Amino acid sequence: MNTRILGIDPGLRVTGFGVIERIGTQLRYVASGCIRSPQDGSLPERLRVLLEGVQQVVDTYSPQEAAVEIVFVNVNPQSTLLLGQARGAAICGLVSRALPVSEYTALQVKQAVVGYGKANKEQVQHMVRRLLDLPGDPQADAADALACAICHANASSLKAAHGELADLRRRRGGRMMR
Template sequence: MTRILGIDPGLRVTGFGVIEKAGNQLSYVASGCIKSKEQDSLPQRIATLFKGISEVIATYQPDEAAVEIVFVNVNPQSTLLLGQARGAALSALVHGGLPVAEYTALQVKQAVVGHGKAAKEQVQHMVVRLLNLGGTPTADAADALACAICHAHGGLGGMAGLGKGAYRVRNGRLIG
């Protein structure tokens, strides 16, 4: 059995999701959000994120981690801030001794929904179905769970390798 921690990084809200994979079966363990205060300085927010992920690692003892690669092109300042949050998340995971795989939103949506241009609501719906949840997690927690599911479906040699080899994107789908 492998326990996987998925992370959807954000400076204000970072989603986390923990699942277990036993053979082809996936099961839900936990999910939630790590939130920083808007009035906090950037270093305080980064510290909150690092400590929060470290606490999740200590509590749920995952074996592997998966992080969404975030692309924001509209506002350069937002992109830089998000990159710093992502760096804090990666640092906490590595500091926790976890192997880390990284996935684009396209890869995550393809693995969970079957289409790379899926809406957030579709991702949430499929996360509920795939993990047989009784309720719908928040968008950030669902994205983190989806990242963990993506990793469970392919692992470091599977989905993480897409886009680096002979795969292309056509109409929001990854094709070989």
């Protein structure tokens, strides 16, 4: 079964998006890019641009699932609040189009893509390029969004496999046969 997944890397100035398709165990690149809000606009205007931009991406690429990176507290509380509002606008854009949304920490995303939870942006870009067989490294925000989608594809594959194993155990009376 093919599943199209949209990854979102939220940001108030730049929100990255990445769309991949999971075909069995294979991942295929579909699209990626950035939604840019006007730096000189008011906060409500910038959030509207992000909300509508996410809705447009969903309408254009028709994903079945979405994954969004979880925001953690930064040194600057004001920046954290603004980033949280941008993340909220992105999530609202997804749920307004009836998409199921999963959330992952940056540590989880980097672990899934690079194998190291403290990987730098260049390492993430490089591994996204390799995993999706791209001709070059994607832009940093788009790479982070693609990495989030890859993380979700891997997590949902594991979850499905775990569910199949649990079903097999139930059919065998709660134990596995060797």
